[in-house]
Amino acid sequence: MYPPKFDYYRANSIDEAFALMGQLGDAKLLAGGHSLIPALKLRLAAPSALIDIGRIGELKGISRNGSTATIGALTTHATVAAASDLPAALTEAAGWIGDPQVRNRGTVGGNIAHADPASDLPTVLTALGATMNMRGLNGARSVSADDFFIDLFMTALGEDEILTSVDVPVDGAGTAYAKLFNPASRYAIVGVAAKVSVSGGQCTSARVALGGLTPSAVRAPSVEAALVGKALTADNIAAAAAQVGGDLDDVMGDIHASEEYRRAMAPIYVQRAVSKAAERAG
Numbered sequence: 519m520y521p522p523k524f525d526y527y528r529a530n531s532i533d534e535a536f537a538l539m540g541q542l543g544d545a546k547l548l549a550g551g552h553s554l555i556p557a558l559k560l561r562l563a564a565p566s567a568l569i570d571i572g573r574i575g576e577l578k579g580i581s582r583n584g585s586t587a588t589i590g591a592l593t594t595h596a597t598v599a600a601a602s603d604l605p606a607a608l609t610e611a612a613g614w615i616g617d618p619q620v621r622n623r624g625t626v627g628g629n630i631a632h633a634d635p636a637s638d639l640p641t642v643l644t645a646l647g648a649t650m651n652m653r654g655l656n657g658a659r660s661v662s663a664d665d666f667f668i669d670l671f672m673t674a675l676g677e678d679e680i681l682t683s684v685d686v687p688v689d690g691a692g693t694a695y696a697k698l699f700n701p702a703s704r705y706a707i708v709g710v711a712a713k714v715s716v717s718g719g720q721c722t723s724a725r726v727a728l729g730g731l732t733p734s735a736v737r738a739p740s741v742e743a744a745l746v747g748k749a750l751t752a753d754n755i756a757a758a759a760a761q762v763g764g765d766l767d768d769v770m771g772d773i774h775a776s777e778e779y780r781r782a783m784a785p786i787y788v789q790r791a792v793s794k795a796a797e798r799a800g
């Protein structure tokens with residue numbers, strides 16, 4: 519299927535991208551194109567112009583400052599998957615995205631700006647407590663992952679803003695991602711990310727997020743509360759995971775999986791993610 523006609527522009531810097539955004543009314547930014555081009559072909563979007571930001575060097579790469587890793591918006595999933603000093607939940611999630619072609623072209627920024635409910639990175643970045651950095655004509659701002667993912671394909675990113683990078687805490691906590699994937703695309707039917715810290719044999723903090731089930735990635739506060747203060751034994755993790763149903767409003771059903779099936783799978787994948795994170799937390 520062919521996309522509707524559009525004019526193509528290439529920006530070589532962030533400033534050039536802003537200048538083009540100012541000139542062109544309903545233009546869309548193009549990064550890896552692995553969500554936008556399918557959306558154009560399906561006529562879900564029909565912008566008159568695309569601004570290709572894919573070659574802007576300052577938006578690429580991973581850097582480290584103390585206990586924070588900063589991932590440029592144009593960093594590909596393949597680069598994240600191969601990184602040695604990022605939380606395990608993030609590298610394993612990136613390594614399970616789509617296929618090698620998708621991972622080599624698709625970008626972290628495009629994935630989270632698009633905010634597909636079945637995408638992996640919104641879930642993982644929510645569990646990790648990441649911060650999204652964006653720039654607009656009126657300056658730069660940062661928004662926590664908890665506040666960034668608002669609804670189905672909807673984020674806190676303004677129409678006139680560019681997501682520049684993501685800050686991820688690298689603090690020694692145990693992290694893991696577990697996903698029940700669509701065998702055709704690898705998108706998540708149920709995806710669960712967990713981050714736990716353990717001290718003196720007890721869980722001192724827990725963040726658990728789910729994706730694939732609800733319009734946007736969500737935290738599981740009941741599960742988190744049931745983990746903190748307990749030893750992370752198999753029984754305690756199973757008991758905490760069993761609470762997840764109460765954290766899930768608005769569970770979706772579609773041709774890939776019914777609402778009931780997604781609800782039934784949620785505690786199993788919570789259990790898997792938390793168990794692996796606990797193992798990694800030592």
Ligand SMILES: Cc1cc2nc3c(=O)[nH]c(=O)nc-3n(C[C@H](O)[C@H](O)[C@H](O)COP(=O)(O)OP(=O)(O)OC[C@H]3O[C@@H](n4cnc5c(N)ncnc54)[C@H](O)[C@@H]3O)c2cc1C
Binds near residue numbers: 546548636680
């Ligand atoms: C066959 C297939 C399988 C896939 N499987 C998975 C999977 O298993 N898990 C998963 O998570 N994803 C999956 N994806 C999606 C993939 O990860 C995409 O790469 C990603 O969702 C979009 O990134 P992109 O760089 O291609 O963005 P694009 O498609 O170029 O852009 C997507 C949207 O984000 C906007 N945008 C892009 N960059 C920025 C920026 N820096 N600032 C502001 N707005 C921006 C664009 O304007 C557009 O609206 C799959 C895709 C395909 C085609």
